[in-house]
Every structure is written in structure tokens, then in C-alpha cells.
Amino acid sequence: MPTRSDLAPAAPAPGTRGNDALDQADHPSSEVLRFGPDQPLLLDSGHRIDHLQIAYQTYGTLNAEKSNAILICHALTGDQHVASRHPVTGKPGWWSDMVGSGKPIDTDRYFVICTNVVGSCMGTTGPASTNPETGEPYGLELPVITIRDMVRAQVMLIDHFGIDTLFSVAGGSMGGMQVLQWASTYPERVFSALPIAAGAKHSSQNIAFHEVGRQAVMADPEWRGGRYFREGTSPKKGLAVARMAAHITYLSDDALHRKFGRNLQDRDKPTFGFDADFQIESYLRHQGMTFVDRFDANSYLYLTRAMDYFDLAADFDGRLANAFKGTRTRFCVVSFTSDWLFPTVESKAVVRALNAAAASVSFVEIETDRGHDAFLLDEPELFATIGGFLSSAAHARGIG
Amino acid sequence: MNAPSTQPPRNVARVDHLAIAELVAPGTRVLDVGCGDGQLLTLLEATRGVDGRGIEISQKGVNECVARGLSVIQGDADTDLVDYPDDAFDYVILSQTLQATRHPRHVVEQMLRIGQKAIVSFPNFGNWRIRGLITFTGRMPVTGNLPHAWYDTPNIHFCTIRDFVALCDEVHARIERGIALNANGQRIGLKAPWWFWNLFGQQAVFLLSR
Numbered sequence: 357m358p359t360r361s362d363l364a365p366a367a368p369a370p371g372t373r374g375n376d377a378l379d380q381a382d383h384p385s386s387e388v389l390r391f392g393p394d395q396p397l398l399l400d401s402g403h404r405i406d407h408l409q410i411a412y413q414t415y416g417t418l419n420a421e422k423s424n425a426i427l428i429c430h431a432l433t434g435d436q437h438v439a440s441r442h443p444v445t446g447k448p449g450w451w452s453d454m455v456g457s458g459k460p461i462d463t464d465r466y467f468v469i470c471t472n473v474v475g476s477c478m479g480t481t482g483p484a485s486t487n488p489e490t491g492e493p494y495g496l497e498l499p500v501i502t503i504r505d506m507v508r509a510q511v512m513l514i515d516h517f518g519i520d521t522l523f524s525v526a527g528g529s530m531g532g533m534q535v536l537q538w539a540s541t542y543p544e545r546v547f548s549a550l551p552i553a554a555g556a557k558h559s560s561q562n563i564a565f566h567e568v569g570r571q572a573v574m575a576d577p578e579w580r581g582g583r584y585f586r587e588g589t590s591p592k593k594g595l596a597v598a599r600m601a602a603h604i605t606y607l608s609d610d611a612l613h614r615k616f617g618r619n620l621q622d623r624d625k626p627t628f629g630f631d632a633d634f635q636i637e638s639y640l641r642h643q644g645m646t647f648v649d650r651f652d653a654n655s656y657l658y659l660t661r662a663m664d665y666f667d668l669a670a671d672f673d674g675r676l677a678n679a680f681k682g683t684r685t686r687f688c689v690v691s692f693t694s695d696w697l698f699p700t701v702e703s704k705a706v707v708r709a710l711n712a713a714a715a716s717v718s719f720v721e722i723e724t725d726r727g728h729d730a731f732l733l734d735e736p737e738l739f740a741t742i743g744g745f746l747s748s749a750a751h752a753r754g755i756g
Numbered sequence: 757m758n759a760p761s762t763q764p765p766r767n768v769a770r771v772d773h774l775a776i777a778e779l780v781a782p783g784t785r786v787l788d789v790g791c792g793d794g795q796l797l798t799l800l801e802a803t804r805g806v807d808g809r810g811i812e813i814s815q816k817g818v819n820e821c822v823a824r825g826l827s828v829i830q831g832d833a834d835t836d837l838v839d840y841p842d843d844a845f846d847y848v849i850l851s852q853t854l855q856a857t858r859h860p861r862h863v864v865e866q867m868l869r870i871g872q873k874a875i876v877s878f879p880n881f882g883n884w885r886i887r888g889l890i891t892f893t894g895r896m897p898v899t900g901n902l903p904h905a906w907y908d909t910p911n912i913h914f915c916t917i918r919d920f921v922a923l924c925d926e927v928h929a930r931i932e933r934g935i936a937l938n939a940n941g942q943r944i945g946l947k948a949p950w951w952f953w954n955l956f957g958q959q960a961v962f963l964l965s966r
Contacts, residue, residue: 688822689829707829708839714785716809718822719829723815740819748825 381493381652382486384411384472384479385443386436389516397474397481397509400665403499407488410513411479412436412471415455416463422519424755426461426746427510428470429527429534431732432602432659433651435478438470439463444650453734460743465755466523473534474509475501475658483582483654496582501658503530503666507537514545523753524746526550528731529698530659533558533666536706539687540668540679548686548749550742553695553731555702556676556709557667562697565605566660569598573653582654595653596644603643608694608727612636669709676709683710686752687717688745690731690738697728718745771941772877773799775961776849779875779933780804784846787811787871789833789863790853794821797828809845811836834858837866845871852959854878854920855911865927868966874929877961880936882916882954901958917954924964933963 391397393406413436418425428438428451435442439449439456455461455468472480475498483498514522525538525546532554539549558566573579576594580587604612616636620626623633632638672678687710691703700721710717722737724730731738773796780786782804788797791810794817800806810828812818821828829836833850834857848871850863855878857863867874879901880886889897896906904911915923917936924931936944936957944953953960 686827704839711809711829711839711844712841714844716827717829718818718827719831720815720818720822721830737815737819741822744819744823744825748823751825 380443380479381477381482381484382479384436386411386413386472386479388412388479389513391512395512397505397512399499399505399508400502401499405474405481405499407481408474408509408512409479409481409485410471410474410509412469412513413438413440414470415439415468416466418467418517418519419755422517423521423523423753424465424750425467425469425514425517425519425522426524426526427514427522427538428455428461428468429506429510429525429531429538430470430473431527431529431531432663433599433647433656434531435476436470436472436480437478438468442650445646450732454739454742460739461526461746462743465750466746469513469517471510471513473501473506473530473659475506475655475662477652477655480509482652483658484585484652493585495585495654498654498658500665501662503533503537503662504541506662507534507541510534510538511542511545521545521547523755524548524550524749526552526742527554528552529554529728530663532698533663536668536679537666539683539685543680543683543685546685547753548688548746550688550690550745551703551706552690552738553692553698553703553728554706555698556669556679556706557702558663558665559702562605563664565602565697566664568601569660570657572597572601573656576653579653582657584653590648591653592645592648595648595651595656596641598656599647599651600640600644603640605697606727606729608696608725610694610725611727614725615639676705677712680710680713680715683713683715685715686745686749687715688741689717689719690741691719691721692727692730692735693721693723694725695728695730769799770795771937772851772959772961775935775937775943776800776851776875776877777803779935779961779963780806780847780849782806785809785844787840787845787848789837789848789850789867790856791821791826791828791851792817794824794826794828796849796851797821797826798824801826806847833863837863837870840866840870842869843872847871847873847875849875851875851877852879855914857913860913860915861923861927864923864929864964868927868929868964872965873932874964875961876920876964877959878915878920879911880917880954880957880960881914882918883939883958884955885939885958887955917957917960918950920960920962921950924962929964929966931962932965935961937961 389410391408396404472478477484532551535551573594576591578589579591619635621638669676691700707719786806788810797808811831848867936953
């Protein structure tokens with residue numbers, strides 16, 4: 357398999373929309389796999405995607421036995437550029453501290469695959485992709501996607517590689533949901549699983565935050581019922597507000613206080629107006645504005661919806677332990693003390709269920725004040741845990 | 757649990773660990789409650805071929821265990837044992853941790869619910885040296901094995917061998933075997949009476965069943 361780990365942004369292809377981010381939807385700076393109507397992606401909603409495109413990145417080398425593959429599942433606004441430069445922002449990959457040569461997920465040892473999830477906007481079929489049957493972007497004509505649908509698409513990619521059993525499936529947040537779905541639906545294909553800062557369901561509070569974000573997008577007059585591409589508008593303000601609200605949930609009160617406190621932005625005293633007087637306001641505005649340059653508003657609706665619908669136990673009469681019945685997968689569950697989006701109690705519910713299923717499970721709660729986003733940051737305890745867990749699992753799997 | 761202060765210095769295999777290993781049948785499922793850095797679990801996996809799991813309260817301990825390839829979860833013996841189903845394990849082990857729990861009786865009851873058998877090892881507060889220290893100094897004992905002052909010790913529920921035997925009676929646990937080790941780590945003869953164990957045992961290991 358060719359590896360393209362350091363790609364320059366693709367040259368604009370004919371028929372593109374003159375926007376780097378949205379061009380990625382059809383012409384990603386990644387490897388691409390395309391399926392036709394003979395291999396449709398069948399969705400939980402009962403609908404199907406007849407023209408599925410999957411964009412992905414790989415790092416390292418698949419060994420002859422095909423036993424060293426790790427699938428990394430990205431979070432809500434993540435993408436396949438786990439350890440390679442982002443083609444739009446130019447920033448390093450979102451997990452480049454974790455994945456690479458000599459890193460905890462060591463690409464000298466393991467073959468790392470990361471795919472953009474279905475519903476996203478970085479090259480795997482999503483609402484910003486062009487529907488080959490109409491020549492127009494799908495928009496809201498794309499059926500609603502679930503976490504299990506994302507995993508089904510990943511299975512198609514893994515099958516394409518001829519990999520029977522993944523050595524590991526790892527991911528944080530929405531990525532952790534995919535990890536749990538993989539382990540539950542395809543237990544024989546997952547040797548080890550690393551759900552981080554995740555849970556087996558999306559809580560009522562989390563659905564509430566997502567609904568605020570979606571309403572912000574849909575309240576933007578430029579959203580136009582999701583047809584903004586066709587109408588030449590862009591619901592940037594709504595999406596930015598959605599991102600600002602969500603970003604607060606990724607941090608913690610302590611971390612915000614430590615970073616910003618009540619400090620004023622470039623001024624000595626309040627202006628008695630509604631400018632960004634406080635540093636935290638300025639910071640959030642910046643977060644919102646940079647986000648809209650790289651993300652599609654409709655994708656934000658689809659992916660938040662997918663997370664909201666996730667409830668692993670619901671498929672097993674509410675008994676989460678039955679989702680893992682008879683599993684031989686080795687689990688390592690990680691949570692963070694200050695994460696209030698996926699608090700430790702959610703991870704512990706997973707651990708409890710795994711224990712009830714007599715599964716092999718390790719669980720670490722990492723002490724940090726950095727909130728949910730800690731899984732993306734330089735957290736030595738997280739690196740030590742993941743590195744140690746994978747090394748011992750590699751030993752058990754006979755990977756050199 | 758925090759690595760209790762009562763553990764003898766680390767060496768290749770601790771005598772109390774060897775005594776526990778002797779009580780565990782090969783190829784069984786074992787839960788080590790308060791497994792520290794995983795020394796005992798490693799010994800049991802190596803010498804008894806067990807399918808081992810652990811609970812440990814300290815992040816450092818859990819990380820060391822996970823790096824060793826052990827399946828260990830961060831948790832608290834006092835609160836987290838209720839999460840395990842009945843009969844989940846053949847043995848539930850509590851090694852040098854009983855005295856650091858808030859509710860020792862509850863913990864022992866939970867162990868006997870989760871496991872077919874329970875193994876408990878603890879420092880014997882009825883040992884003659886301890887008795888002597890209290891008698892002659894009039895203060896809480898501080899020894900090489902029990903190095904903490906009364907106000908900062910994690911060991912909040914010391915007991916004697918006789919106390920533990922009485923607890924077993926109260927929770928209707930059957931004592932299948934008992935081992936007492938003296939200050940030199942040698943075993944006290946099986947035929948010795950309880951009062952002798954209680955006076956000369958420095959550590960005790962008990963195998964219990966329902």
C-alpha cells in the first residue's frame with residue numbers, strides 16, 4: 357500500500373468550489389477508495405449510500421501476516437490526518453504527539469490507518485460531497501448517519517486491505533464511540549480496543565449541547581435549509597457560534613481560569629460595550645472563526661446527530677454487558693478527572709459492563725485539569741498508559 | 757489501594773506472596789484487590805498460569821500494571837467491588853490491604869460474593885512486639901514494618917489474627933486454611949494453637965470460602 361504521509365494540498369480540480377476546505381470533500385489530499393452501487397453502504401436508517409467514497413491516511417508498514425494494523429477513529433471535528441499536516445490549515449496532525457516513529461502508537465512497529473468518517477467533510481462521503489447521481493452536493497439529502505454506519509464503512513476499508521483482525525482500534529470522544537461499536541459488533545476482528553474519554557451512550561446533557569449547536573447553524577439565514585452551496589451562501593456565523601459553545605465543553609473551569617482568568621484583551625479596562633473585552637471571549641471568537649474555514653456546517657449537523665443517537669446498550673435490551681458478551685478483546689479504557697463532557701462515570705459504566713462480561717479490561721483515570729480535550733494534548737500519563745498497553749498486547753499477539 | 761506500608765522490602769518473590777500462590781489452584785480466574793504494581797499478579801500468572809485481573813487505587817500502580825501487560829482497573833476496594841457480578845472469579849485476593857480499607861467487613865463479604873474463594877493476608881496487630889510497644893511505651897507502635905505515625909497512616913483498621921477469625925465467623929465464612937509467618941518469614945506450625953499464632957505471627961494469610 358502506498359503511504360502518503362506528508363502531502364501538499366491538492367491542486368484545485370476542475371469543478372471545485374474555490375474553497376480549500378470544501379474542495380477536500382470531493383478531492384481530498386489523501387488516499388481514496390471508491391465503491392459503486394454494487395457495494396452500497398447500508399445504513400441504520402434503512403437507506404443506503406450507493407456511491408461511497410472513503411478518504412484515509414496510513415502510516416508505517418503492514419506486516420506480511422497483516423497482524424499489526426491499528427485503526428484510529430477520529431473525533432467530531434477530526435479527520436484522517438492523524439499524524440500528517442492538515443491540507444487546509446497546514447497544522448500538524450491532530451494526534452502527532454501520539455502517533456509516529458518512536459511514539460506510543462509507534463509507526464515503526466504498527467501499521468496505522470485513519471479514515472475520515474462517513475458524514476464528515478474531508479473526503480469520505482458526507483453532505484458536502486457531490487452526489488454523482490445529481491452532480492450537486494448531497495446537503496440534507498444525505499441520509500442520517502450513525503456511529504455504526506461509520507464503522508461499517510471502516511470495515512469496507514479494512515476488508516480492502518485484506519486485514520482479518522485489527523491489532524487495535526483506538527480513539528477519543530466520538531472516536532471512542534466507534535471503538536466501542538467495533539468491539540461490540542466485530543469482536544473477532546478487534547484484538548485490542550482503546551476507548552478514550554468516551555462512553556457507551558451520549559448523555560442528555562451532551563445531546564442538549566449538540567442541539568444548541570445545530571440550532572445555531574440552522575438559525576443562520578445563510579444556511580438556507582442546508583442548500584447553501586447551491587445558493588452561494590455560507591452559514592459561517594451559525595457554525596462559529598456552534599463551535600464556540602462546543603469548545604467550552606471541551607475544556608474545564610479550572611483550565612479556563614488558569615489560561616484566561618478574567619484577563620482583558622489588549623486593554624486596561626472594560627469598554628462598556630460588547631466587543632471581546634475578555635481574553636476568553638477573544639479566544640472563543642478565534643476558535644469559532646478558524647473552525648468555519650475547515651469544516652462544513654451540514655457535516656456538523658450530521659456528526660453531532662450520529663453521536664446523539666449512540667446508545668450501545670439500547671441494542672441489547674439496555675444491558676451494556678451483553679454488548680460485550682463472550683468478547684476476547686483486550687480493553688484499555690481511559691478517562692480524565694476534569695472531563696465533564698464524558699465524565700469518568702461514563703467510562704466506569706463501560707468498565708463495569710466489561711467486568712460483568714468477564715472481559716480483559718484495564719482502566720485508568722488520568723488526573724488533569726484540561727477537561728475533555730486532554731486526550732489530544734501532551735499528557736505523559738496517557739502516553740505511558742497507551743504505550744504500555746499496546747506493547748503488552750503486541751507481545752501477546754506476537755508482533756515484534 | 758495505596759501500596760500499604762506493611763509490606764516487607766521488595767525481593768524476588770515475597771514470602772507472603774509465595775504463601776498466597778500456594779493457595780491458588782493452577783489455571784483459575786483471579787482478582788487481586790489492591791494489586792499495587794502488579795507483583796503478585798505477575799507471580800500468579802507466571803507460576804500458577806492464572807487468568808488475572810486487578811484493582812488498584814493509585815494511578816501510578818495502574819500504569820505500572822498496564823505496562824506489564826496486566827488487566828488492571830483503577831478503583832477502590834471499598835466502593836467498586838459491588839460492580840462485579842456474583843461468582844465472577846475463582847479467587848479474590850486481598851493482599852496486605854484489609855487494614856487500609858474503610859469497611860473491612862463489607863470488603864470481605866463482597867470478596868466472598870464475587871469469588872468462590874477469598875484469600876486475605878494482613879499484618880497481625882496481636883504480635884508480641886506490637887503488644888510490647890503499646891504496653892511499655894504507651895504509644896501507638898511504629899516499627900520497620902509499620903513505619904507510619906498514627907496520624908498519617910493509611911492503615912486505619914488494624915486487627916489481630918483472633919479478630920480476623922472472629923470476623924470470619926460473623927460473615928459466615930469458612931476458614932479453609934490459615935498460614936502465619938513469623939518475623940523471619942518462617943511458617944508457624946499448623947498444630948500450634950490460635951493464641952500462639954496470634955502472639956508470634958507477624959503476618960497471616962487465610963483462605964476462605966462461603
